[in-house]
Amino acid sequence: MLQLTKPLAIIDVETTGINLSTDRIVEIAIVRISTDGSKTVKRKLLNPEIPISKTSSDIHGITNDMLKDAPTFRQLANEIKQFLEHCDLAGYNSNRFDIPLLAEEFLRVGLDFDFKGRRLLDVQKIFHMMEQRTLSAAYKFYCNQNLDGAHGAEVDAIATWEVLQAQVQKYPQLGISIETIIQCIGEDCIVDFARRMILENGVEIFNFGKHKGRPVADVLKAEPQYYDWMMKGDFPLHTKQKLTEVFNRTMLKKG
Numbered sequence: 200m201l202q203l204t205k206p207l208a209i210i211d212v213e214t215t216g217i218n219l220s221t222d223r224i225v226e227i228a229i230v231r232i233s234t235d236g237s238k239t240v241k242r243k244l245l246n247p248e249i250p251i252s253k254t255s256s257d258i259h260g261i262t263n264d265m266l267k268d269a270p271t272f273r274q275l276a277n278e279i280k281q282f283l284e285h286c287d288l289a290g291y292n293s294n295r296f297d298i299p300l301l302a303e304e305f306l307r308v309g310l311d312f313d314f315k316g317r318r319l320l321d322v323q324k325i326f327h328m329m330e331q332r333t334l335s336a337a338y339k340f341y342c343n344q345n346l347d348g349a350h351g352a353e354v355d356a357i358a359t360w361e362v363l364q365a366q367v368q369k370y371p372q373l374g375i376s377i378e379t380i381i382q383c384i385g386e387d388c389i390v391d392f393a394r395r396m397i398l399e400n401g402v403e404i405f406n407f408g409k410h411k412g413r414p415v416a417d418v419l420k421a422e423p424q425y426y427d428w429m430m431k432g433d434f435p436l437h438t439k440q441k442l443t444e445v446f447n448r449t450m451l452k453k454g
Contacts, residue, residue: 200236201367202375207232207320208286209363211356212297213259216252219299219393219435223247224272225261227301228352229282230360238360241282242353244269259350273308280305280312287377289320291334291359299392299437306436318377322363324384329370334358341365390415391438396445403445415442416449 209230216222228242244261246269256262272279290297298319305312326337338346338358342365348354367373373380390396390403396415397406403415410418410425419426426446430439 200375201364201377203232203234203236203287204376204378206234206286207377208283208288209356209360210288210290210293210297210301211352211359212300213261213350213352214255214300215247215249216255217296219296219303220433221249222300223249224300224304225251225266226259226352227279228356229279230353230356231282231286232360240353240357241279243275243279245275246271259352272304276305276308276310280310283312287318287320288314289322289359289363289377291337291355291362292321292323294319294321294324294387294392295394299435302392302437303435306440318381319387320363320377320381322359322366325366325370325373325380326362328384329366334362337362341369390445391435391441393435393438395434395438396441403441415445416452419446419449 209232211228212224213226214222214224224245225247226242226244228240231239231241233239244266246266248271251261251263251266288298298314302312302314322337323334326332330337330340332340334355335346335349338344338361341362342358346354346358349358367375367380373383388398390398395405395407396403398404405411405413405415405418426442429442434442
């Protein structure tokens with residue numbers, strides 16, 4: 200069995216679309232696993248205050264009309280934050296989508312949600328490393344059951360937890376803790392969730408555009424207007440937050 204040294208919150212979100220900068224959460228489910236293995240589920244429908252794309256609505260089945268009386272993220276942000284207190288975070292493709300989008304929602308309402316000290320475990324990364332399939336296939340492969348109700352946030356989050364437990368049993372090399380699993384599958388060396396900047400030997404490096412491969416601090420020193428361009432551009436708030444941290448540190452050293 201997986202041994203937890205701190206609670207693990209497994210997150211799944213359904214959204215208006217897939218753009219981290221502009222799309223919103225319409226449903227969130229969090230399965231909180233305590234260190235004793237007990238499970239608590241929180242599921243909320245949210246009014247995104249923008250239209251849901253037809254493509255997304257066709258996938259998760261949530262319509263604009265269903266959410267007209269639902270609370271907004273701003274109204275539930277503190278409740279969600281408290282539910283995630285002291286938890287490591289996990290999900291399926293969560294490091295690239297669910298957690299970055301959740302971070303955007305917190306930043307958008309001005310609520311400071313600290314990701315420092317939390318381990319971020321993406322169960323999809325284990326699966327792709329070992330088997331390379333989808334969540335429904337993972338559930339069939341590891342749990343020998345069909346995933347009824349896929350693309351419902353609560354169903355997907357609970358299925359992800361069951362898959363993770365089965366993976367720990369199937370692959371002894373993963374160990375039985377979040378720390379040993381991440382040691383086995385590797386930790387993403389990223390600065391921002393959108394991966395516009397990555398870490399190489401502790402140095403922030405641009406991971407896109409004309410400055411790809413160059414240290415962020417070097418670019419900002421030589422071309423401070425690049426900072427202004429990014430801050431005005433269609434980049435996620437989390438990217439801008441991390442860029443500003445580097446910019447302020449760089450300017451402090453410069454002075």
